[in-house]
Amino acid sequence: xxxxxxxxxxxxxxxxxxxxxxxxxxxxxxxxxxxxxxxxxxxxxxxxxxxxxxxxxxxxxxxxxxxxxxxxxxxxxxxxxxxxxxxxxxxxxxxxxxxxxxxxxxxxxxxxxxxxxxxxxxxxxxxxxxxxxxxxxxxxxxxxxxxxxxxxxxxxxxxxxxxxxxxxxxxxxxxxxxxxxxxxxxxxxxxxxxxxxxxxxxxxxxxxxxxxxxxxxxxxxxxxxxxxxxxxxxxxxxxxxxxxxxxxxxxxxxxxxxxxxxxxxxxxxxxxxxxxxxxxxxxxxxxxxxxxxxxxxxxxxxxxxxxxxxxxxxxxxxxxxxxxxxxxxxxxxxxxxxxxxxxxxxxxxxxxxxxxxxxxxxxxxxxxxxxxxxxxxxxxxxxxxxxxxxxxxxxxxxxxxxxxxxxxxxxxxxxxxxxxxxxxxxxxxxxxxxxxxxxxxxxxxxxxxxxxxxxxxxxxxxxxxxxxxxxxxxxxxxxxxxxxxxxxxxxxxxxxxxxxxxxxxxxxxxxxxxxxxxxxxxxxxxxxxxxxxxxxxxxxxxxxx
Numbered sequence: 001x002x003x004x005x006x007x008x009x010x011x012x013x014x015x016x017x018x019x020x021x022x023x024x025x026x027x028x029x030x031x032x033x034x035x036x037x038x039x040x041x042x043x044x045x046x047x048x049x050x051x052x053x054x055x056x057x058x059x060x061x062x063x064x065x066x067x068x069x070x071x072x073x074x075x076x077x078x079x080x081x082x083x084x085x086x087x088x089x090x091x092x093x094x095x096x097x098x099x100x101x102x103x104x105x106x107x108x109x110x111x112x113x114x115x116x117x118x119x120x121x122x123x124x125x126x127x128x129x130x131x132x133x134x135x136x137x138x139x140x141x142x143x144x145x146x147x148x149x150x151x152x153x154x155x156x157x158x159x160x161x162x163x164x165x166x167x168x169x170x171x172x173x174x175x176x177x178x179x180x181x182x183x184x185x186x187x188x189x190x191x192x193x194x195x196x197x198x199x200x201x202x203x204x205x206x207x208x209x210x211x212x213x214x215x216x217x218x219x220x221x222x223x224x225x226x227x228x229x230x231x232x233x234x235x236x237x238x239x240x241x242x243x244x245x246x247x248x249x250x251x252x253x254x255x256x257x258x259x260x261x262x263x264x265x266x267x268x269x270x271x272x273x274x275x276x277x278x279x280x281x282x283x284x285x286x287x288x289x290x291x292x293x294x295x296x297x298x299x300x301x302x303x304x305x306x307x308x309x310x311x312x313x314x315x316x317x318x319x320x321x322x323x324x325x326x327x328x329x330x331x332x333x334x335x336x337x338x339x340x341x342x343x344x345x346x347x348x349x350x351x352x353x354x355x356x357x358x359x360x361x362x363x364x365x366x367x368x369x370x371x372x373x374x375x376x377x378x379x380x381x382x383x384x385x386x387x388x389x390x391x392x393x394x395x396x397x398x399x400x401x402x403x404x405x406x407x408x409x410x411x412x413x414x415x416x417x418x419x420x421x422x423x424x425x426x427x428x429x430x431x432x433x434x435x436x437x438x439x440x441x442x443x444x445x446x447x448x449x450x451x452x453x454x455x456x457x458x459x460x461x462x463x464x465x466x467x468x469x470x471x472x473x474x475x476x477x478x479x480x481x482x483x484x485x486x487x488x489x490x491x492x493x494x495x496x497x498x499x500x501x502x503x504x505x506x507x508x509x510x511x512x513x514x515x516x517x518x519x520x521x522x523x524x525x526x527x528x529x530x531x532x533x534x535x536x537x538x539x540x541x542x543x544x545x
Contacts (some may be wrong), residue, residue: 018053025066032057032075039082046083048095052381054079055099058111070110077103077118084527085123095523104517105430112513113320116520120359122527128292128350131196136188139246142226147249150218151177162257164240164335166231174254178215179228182246188225190346191248195224197345198250209287210280210421212341215252224248261332261372263379269339271404271440274376278369278408279415281337285365286344286419289351290526294361297347298368299335302326304452306504319367320360322512324500326452328389328444329385332375335368355526362420363519369412370511373405374444385497386447397445405437413518421525429521438515443499443508450496453503 017023017031032054038045054076065070082097099147103115151170159168159179166179182191195217202214220226228247260277262268284297301317305326317325325331336344351357377400378384383397410433417425457469467486474493476484484491500507 014049014229015053019056021060021062025063025068025072027061028057028063029068029072029075029381030442031077034215036075036079036082039079039086043090044087044092046079046087046092048092050292051080051092051099055102058099058103058106058108058115061108062448064108064110070114072112073103074118077114077320078121082124084533100457100524101428101430101521104520105432109509110437116516117359119520120186120523121356122523124355124527124530126290126292126351126353126358128352128354129200130352131193131200131350133193133196136192136225137223138227139188139244140221140223140226141229142220142247143229144232145179147179147228150220150249151175151251153177156415158288167257169254170251170277175251176254176256177249178252178256179247179249180233181228181231182225182242183239184242186242186246188244188246191246192225194344194346194348195250196249197348201345206291209283210339210341212284213253213256214341215256215343218249218251220249226339227369235295252539253340256343258339259335260338261335261379263382268379269428271345271401275408277337277339278373279411281342282366282369282412282415283419284342285337285369286362286416286421286522288419289358289362290420290422291366292351294349294351294358295336295344295347295365296349296361297344298337298342298365299331299372301331301364302366303489317364318360319363319512319515319516322506322509324449324502324504325371325506325508326498327495328371328499329375329378329497332372335372337369355523359519359523362416362522363515366416366518367511367515368414369416370409370440370514372409373412374440377401377405378444386450386494393450397441400445402437402441405440406433408535409433409436409440409514413521416518417522417525420522423525423529425521425525431514431517432510436510439510441507449498449501449507450494451502452493452495452498454491455495456487456490459491462486502540 014031014035017027018108019036035046035050057063057076058073063072068070077100080096080100084093087093087096100115100119103111106112106115142540153170157186159166161167162178164181164183166181167176170177180191180194182188198215198217201212202216217224225246225248228245231245231247258267258269260269260274260281285298288295301319302315303317303321303323303326304315315326316324336342336347349361378396380399381396384394384399386394388394410429410431413429413431414425454470460468466488467479471481471484471493473513474495476493500513506512
C-alpha cells in the first residue's frame with residue numbers, strides 16, 4: 001500500500017508539472033518524457049486525467065513561446081498516439097483521438113505540426129509491389145515505319161511533339177500512339193520501368209476506384225525499349241536526346257493528354273467536369289499510395305528551381321518546411337493527372353515497410369491537387385499575370401468562384417481519404433475550408449511575388465553559354481544580356497508568380513496547414529481501418545470548420 005501511495009504522489013507531481021503555467025520548461029519536458037516512458041511500459045498507465053493534462057499543455061502559451069516547444073508538444077502527441085495503439089479501453093482511445101484532432105485546430109503552428117507528425121507515424125505496414133526490371137542489352141533497332149505498321153497508320157503520318165513524346169492519332173477510334181524518347185543522361189532502364197508499370201497495372205489484380213485508362217506498352221522483339229531509327233523530327237534537339245535514340249511506345253486514349261486546368265477555351269472543361277476529374281484523381285492517387293505505389297510528381301514542386309544543381313535536395317519542395325513555392329502557376333501547366341486518370345508512370349516509386357513513409361508524399365499529392373485547382377481559375381485568363389505597366393501586381397481575384405473553390409477543396413480531401421483509407425470519412429473535420437478558400441483567392445489571385453535571384457554561386461556552376469541561355473529562357477532581352485557577366489553579381493529576374501519571396505517562407509501558410517491536417521487524418525484513418533478494434537467513434541455527421 002505504501003508503494004501504491006508513493007506512486008500516486010509521484011504521478012500527481014508529474015501531472016502538476018505538466019499543467020501548471022509558469023513551471024520551468026525543462027521540468028515540464030522531463031515530466032512528459034517520464035509519462036511517455038511509463039506508457040511504453042504499461043499500456044493502460046495513461047488515463048483520462050493524464051489525457052486532460054496533455055490537452056491543457058497544448059494550450060500553454062508559455063510553452064508555445066519556447067524555442068524548443070515543438071519537441072515537448074511532439075512528446076505529448078506521441079503519448080496520445082500510444083494510447084490509441086496500446087490501450088484496451090475504447091473510451092480512452094476515443095479521448096486521445098479527439099484530443100489530437102483538437103490539437104490539429106490549435107492556433108499555434110508547433111502544436112498542429114506536433115499532432116500531425118505524431119499521427120503520421122501511427123504503425124501500419126505498406127506492401128508495395130516488386131517490379132523486376134530485366135537486364136537491358138543493346139535494344140532492337142525499330143524504324144519509324146515499323147512503328148506505324150504496328151498501329152495500322154500510313155507512313156506519312158505527321159506526329160506532334162508533346163513534351164518529349166511524339167504523339168499522333170492511330171486511326172483506331174480515339175486512340176493515340178505515343179513514342180517517348182530518352183533524354184541525354186538517362187538510362188534505358190528508366191523507360192523500361194515505366195512500361196513495366198503499365199503492364200503491371202493493366203494485368204495485375206487491381207481494383208481501382210473509378211475510371212483509370214492505363215496505356216498499353218508495345219513490345220518489339222520482346223523488348224519494351226528500343227533504338228528509334230529515322231524519327232520524324234529535325235535534328236537532335238541540341239543534344240537533349242540520348243545518343244542511342246532509346247525510346248518506348250504505347251497506345252493511350254486521346255484523353256491521356258486532356259488537362260483539368262487547360263487554358264485553351266476550346267479545350268477547357270466545364271465546372272462539373274472539373275470536380276469529377278479532380279475528385280476521381282484524388283481517389284486514384286490515394287488508392288495507389290495505399291498500395292505502396294507512390295506518384296512522386298503529380299506536378300513538379302520546387303523551392304528554388306535555379307538551385308537544382310547546387311542544393312543536396314535538388315531544390316525540390318519539402319512541404320513540411322513551409323518554404324516559398326517556386327513558379328507555382330508554371331508548375332501546374334501540365335499536371336500528371338487528367339480525364340484518363342493518373343499518368344506519367346516514370347514518377348512511380350515503391351514503398352514497402354512502415355506506413356509513416358507515406359506521410360510526406362501523400363501530403364505532396366494533396367498539395368499538388370490544390371495548386372492545380374487554384375490554377376484552373378487563373379487559366380480562365382492566362383494573360384493576366386505579373387505586374388501591370390505601373391509595376392503594380394496584377395489582381396485576378398475576380399476569376400475565382402469561392403463557392404466552387406470550397407466544394408473542390410473539401411471534395412479533394414474526402415476523395416483522397418476514401419481512396420487511401422478505403423472507407424468514407426466519418427466524423428467532424430478539423431479543417432477550415434472556407435478560410436483556406438479565402439486565402440487561396442487572396443494569394444493565388446494577386447501576383448505579389450514575381451522575383452527570383454540568380455546567385456553568384458549558381459552562376460559559377462554554369463558555362464558562359466549556359467549562363468546566356470539561362471537568362472534568355474527567363475526573358476532577359478539581348479541588350480541587357482550584353483551588360484551581364486557571369487559571376488560578377490546577383491541578378492534579379494522576373495520569373496513568377498511564386499508563392500513567397502525568394503528564399504523566404506510560403507506566402508500561403510494556410511495551404512500547408514490544410515495539407516498537414518488532412519494528411520494526418522488520412523494516416524489516422526488508415527491505421528484505424530487496419531486495426532478495427534481501435535475504431536471506437538460512433539457515426540457522426542461530416543462537417544468542416
